[in-house]
Amino acid sequence: MNYNWDWSVFFKSTGIGSEIYLDWFITGLGWTVALSLSSWVIALLLGTVLGVMRTLPGRFAARFATVYVELFRNVPLLVQLFVWYFLVPDWLPEKLELWFKQDLHPATSAFISVTVCLGLFTAARVCEQVRTGIQALPRGQAMAAYALGLRLPQVYRKVLLPQAFRIIIPPLTSEFLNVFKNSSVASLIGLMELLAQTKQTAEFTANLFEAFTLATVIYFVLNMALMLIMRGVEKRVRVPGLIALGGK
């Protein structure tokens, strides 16, 4: 390949104020992280509730959660994003619609759409993991908890979920990383996160290879760091004397 790499491009002025191209990447990274973390909070909370619902004795709750999972798992993420960004605002009450479309900063409304979309999408996946984690526990655990007089919410909070979460930390970690990678769909509705900034840099400078190499490195390092953090978490909550719950 005959290409003159020029890494100094990132330190050149963008022509806007005193900004250099590297600043764009930093801003983009900021959006990516903010987007991913807020989506993850939604996914984790909602996914846990749905996962619990799928294991409840009542048929209605379980069925609702099942329908949710199938709906959000079987439609491509990008389609879901377009629905949330282009269609859903039109269905809002008029005042809310105007506020969303006109009063909000375009970046803010895009941010809200992506966060909701990615959060709800990932919740379906978290739900399945939480359900599997709970169902992996011996039936006697819930029985023993009920036999002591604990009530259903306490049984889940104190006995079942703490064990289930320990079991599912590894798949949950890859879901967590997926959120960061999936957040790049935001670039398609104009939110200037990492991928969008990369594309913009490539267009402004014609240094396409450098821009995408840097983006690749940033995504990779970010995800590696997250994985190491999660590994640390896994070690911290390890139960002594127990292999099944991540002990040794």
Next chain:
Amino acid sequence: MISIQNVSKWYGDFQVLSDCSTEVQKGEVVVVCGPSGSGKSTLIKCVNGLEPFQAGTIVVDGTSVGSPKTDLPKLRSRVGMVFQHFELFPHLSITENLTLAQRKVLGRKDDEARRKGLALLDRVGLSAHAAKFPGQLSGGQQQRVAIARALAMDPIAMLFDEPTSALDPEMINEVLDVMVELAREGMTMMVVTHEMGFARKVANRVIFMDRGAIVEDADKDEFFGSPRSERAQAFLSKILSH
């Protein structure tokens, strides 16, 4: 204390309990035995409402278990239960296992629950293990902790569901010793077990079940001396021949 009247239970078309009736008086120790699949465990789990039943009534200390108006968690908190596979909570330390329900169900203060739990742990001879986790104890030790955990709730009666069946032979006695002591102190106990030695030593009555029905319900001496039903005779001759 525990009154079981005409209790029947089905899983779909399959009847697991048919028309079971018996009584357990205060301070009485009743052993429930019988072949696998005879419904012993199911019956004992009906007593504290862990298993629902479709017909009949069970009344525990004046409270009807099957009634939809009954506050089951409250009733369960007054009846201790010990399981075949211990079912200590593996993610909690021994102390936390002993105090969780005291705090969350009975609303006891932290230090009060801890004092009570540790006293009972001492009673089952395991006070050195308070800070450990269940996975670090042997099966026999875990079962003794499980008994202490149930006792910490100050139960009016104790249910044992094959408490020694999952134990290595050498650990069975350490658990039975705790149970014998408990029986001698006057605890009301309903015990599903194959340990006939235990039954002989402390039981007041023995119930023999087969295919979901109570076949024999007799005083201990009568049961071991001259069982009336052929099925119980056959069972005893097999189980006692070695």
